[in-house]
Amino acid sequence: MLKAERHKYIMTKLIEEQKVVTTDLALALDLSEDTIRRDLNELDSKKLLEKVYGGAIQVIEKAVDVFNIDISAEDEKIKIVTKALSLLRDGQVIIMSGGSTNLVFAKLIPSDLKATIYTYSLPIAMQLSQHPNIDLIFIGGKMQKNAMVTIGMDVIQVLSKIKADICFIGASSINVKQGLTEIGYEVSIVKKAMIESSDRVVSMFSSDKLNTKMPHVVCELSQLDTIVTDLDPEDLRLEEYRKSGVFVL
Template sequence: MLKRERHQYIMDKFQETEKINTIDLAIELRISEDTIRRDFNELHNKGLINKVYGGAFLVKCNSKNVFDIAIINEEKKIVVGQKALPFLKEGQVIIMSGGTTNLSFCKLIPIDFSATIYTYSLPIAMQLSQHPNIELIFIGGKLQKNAMVTIGIDVVHVLSKIKADICFLGVSSIDENQGLTEMGYEVSVVKKEMIRVSEKVIAMATSDKINGKMMHKVCGLEQLHAVITDLNPKSPKVKNFVEAGVTVL
């Protein structure tokens, strides 16, 4: 396959998944990992993808409406959200991280649900603002514009004062040995504090986030109450998680 054809193949593959893993793509195309890394570097320099440790993400175009969020693999994220709904109880204090999986989950929450919800995600805050019985606390701080979430010491300080019943944690990558990992250091620090102040932590992970690894560790699997995916718990992809004693739904 010529380089031009590989680049087109990579861009076409992003129509199916949010992240492409370097090793998996090298095996799929039967070429070296170094070749894939060079391809990723070229596409990154053209502003088409974001190259990260172990893979790459597609650069998303800015929407004309800042709150009109395009959700990739929305069907999978709806499945995750539906499985998470039974964890909601009236009157809970809830912390919710950012991400389109949690955004899809929020769209499924019954309109009359009553709870206190803290979030540092602007799109999720806007979605939950439509619920009259939810006491919504948006945690302000430095805005990370690409993800529309706040980060920094101000966010961590507010979180440190909360006693939450449950945390719904969006996942960038989750691995049996590495646990939850993140691309950005500041987001990893915020998520660590969310976990620390929550009685239960529910990791929300679509299948493309499983068995991946990023630079900054958030937590080990032992700190999670459950991992919710779009997969059947008997799927070979989550077999190692189940065998390690993780509750997978």
């Protein structure tokens, strides 16, 4: 019996019975359980079924909901952004980049804060559109699909004409030598423009981003006014950053 035949048999069986059991299949096909397991793993990796302990079940295609953004390590992020809330003042003009940390931040902005926020991130704009006292301006342009942010000249142009009091920048990577770096060129350019337009630059990120680097430089450490992490500001891992003159919150 060919492997392909076996796979077909397994898939048929799976549809008939809603599930298959490794031991049963081994018996029915007169093969070792190892082989069956290898088959099931193979079919699983092709997403034709879902391997579970003892056998496999049908794939449940969960309707991909674009609007359901799940934030990894949300608790940690809440801890970070809560510290940054103290930087907010009524009347500020604020620029916010994308990223899930900033999204958590947007969620937690007190509802009585009166401010103007510019952003080029769809999820952040969605979130802020619920805020009663924030004037929200979305910076349009070509969408970078997966990150759900706009990029390109249109964005740079708008940013270059703004004068903001403070900007909140998500970080992909940061280290003492290169400063803030990004994986994507276009995003790095946009973030540069954000920094140019802001009196004060704040970057929030979790400590696992510390001492990592990506290909495209956004800015040197000295251009950041404040960094906010999950660590205690006195933590040793932040010492070098403190020394270089950045305020650590």
